[in-house]
Amino acid sequence: MAKKYFLFILALSIWLSGTMTSCSLFTPPAIIPCYGHIDSIPLIITNPLQQGTSANGINSVWVYVDDNPIGAFQMPVTFPMIATTGQHKVTIFAGVENFGEAENRTKYPFYSSYILNTTLTQGATVKFKPTVEYATWAKVGIIDNFDESGLTPQHIYKDTNAPTYSKATDTNMYIIHIPNSNVYQGNGSGLVTVNSTKQYYNGITDTFNIPNNGSAVFLEMNYKTNNVFTVGLYNVGNSIIGGTAYYPIVYVDTSSTWKKMYINLQPTIGSYPSYNNEYKIYFNVALDPGATLGQTYFDNVKIVRYN
Numbered sequence: 001m002a003k004k005y006f007l008f009i010l011a012l013s014i015w016l017s018g019t020m021t022s023c024s025l026f027t028p029p030a031i032i033p034c035y036g037h038i039d040s041i042p043l044i045i046t047n048p049l050q051q052g053t054s055a056n057g058i059n060s061v062w063v064y065v066d067d068n069p070i071g072a073f074q075m076p077v078t079f080p081m082i083a084t085t086g087q088h089k090v091t092i093f094a095g096v097e098n099f100g101e102a103e104n105r106t107k108y109p110f111y112s113s114y115i116l117n118t119t120l121t122q123g124a125t126v127k128f129k130p131t132v133e134y135a136t137w138a139k140v141g142i143i144d145n146f147d148e149s150g151l152t153p154q155h156i157y158k159d160t161n162a163p164t165y166s167k168a169t170d171t172n173m174y175i176i177h178i179p180n181s182n183v184y185q186g187n188g189s190g191l192v193t194v195n196s197t198k199q200y201y202n203g204i205t206d207t208f209n210i211p212n213n214g215s216a217v218f219l220e221m222n223y224k225t226n227n228v229f230t231v232g233l234y235n236v237g238n239s240i241i242g243g244t245a246y247y248p249i250v251y252v253d254t255s256s257t258w259k260k261m262y263i264n265l266q267p268t269i270g271s272y273p274s275y276n277n278e279y280k281i282y283f284n285v286a287l288d289p290g291a292t293l294g295q296t297y298f299d300n301v302k303i304v305r306y307n
Helices: 002-025 236-240 266-271
Strands: 034-038 060-065 068-074 077-081 086-097 105-107 114-120 125-128 138-144 156-158 173-177 188-195 200-205 217-225 229-235 246-252 255-264 278-286 293-306
Touching (some): 068 077, 114 125, 188 200, 229 236, 236 278, 246 266
Parallel strands (some): 034 125
Antiparallel strands (some): 086 105, 086 114, 138 293, 217 293
């Protein structure tokens, strides 16, 4: 019995020894990543008359190495990349906040990608300085940059027919000009003022044609406001046949500094298509409850879609 037990212990020891030796032989080596760093991504404007200004809200980035996804990051950021030392293709996409929501970041479909063939070294950091432009497939329509010399915008009008809490529009949008310190860019910015005697504003843009084919359509605008306001879609086709025409898209919160907002119009267009593919954008400012004065500023309002 003792002999059998001894043989069993010997066999077990040999097996365990072989197993541990096998494990040590196949332990994977430590992986040392390469690193990248990005501070910001400027937007380069190639045709200001057709594309407007370079004001943008790019605050996040999507990174690919040799067409393999590395991750999405908020800038500024230093990030790891699993790659061997040597030449690699690095592709960078600019990201924005859809509807101004930090938790709703997206690659902006109308900015070009930035592609760089460069050397990556394990353990070392490459500082990337990407830039983007409006892509060749982007059709930019400037609604208003408020640089005209007049007192009221040329392409955003007082809309006396829009329903606003059962009250009619009783004020207008006016242009403030430099050297007014509230002008954001260029010669002027738009301003809507509401108060205890003039509490409601409805503004509506020129008509634009967008085929309802599921493609992305974005409204871009810069703004600052001490009063909540609404941006929505006006369905021209529905208004002609007597149906509901006003569809709110986003309620914009207050901001004491100028911000850039990207508003995806496609979901609303898809849900409420116009039979003649004609739409307008509307802006509604109603004095906040308990407030005595509301001031909402606009600049660089443009609509971007596929060519």
